[in-house]
Amino acid sequence: MEGNRGTVCVTGGTGFIASWLIMRLLEHGYSVRTTVRPDP
Numbered sequence: 001m002e003g004n005r006g007t008v009c010v011t012g013g014t015g016f017i018a019s020w021l022i023m024r025l026l027e028h029g030y031s032v033r034t035t036v037r038p039d040p
Contacts, residue, residue: 004029004030004031005028005029005030006030006031007030007031007032007033008025008030008031008032008033009032009033009034009035010022010025010032010033010034010035011034011035012034012035012036012037013034013035013036014036014037018034022034
């Protein structure tokens, strides 16, 4: 695995597309921070 390439913020981290994107970013060595909305 490559070293840390930086930090990325992904909004809506529990969504289908965001979860796929987070997985890909982690696989490519990025540090990921995400935002989630509380369940009402």
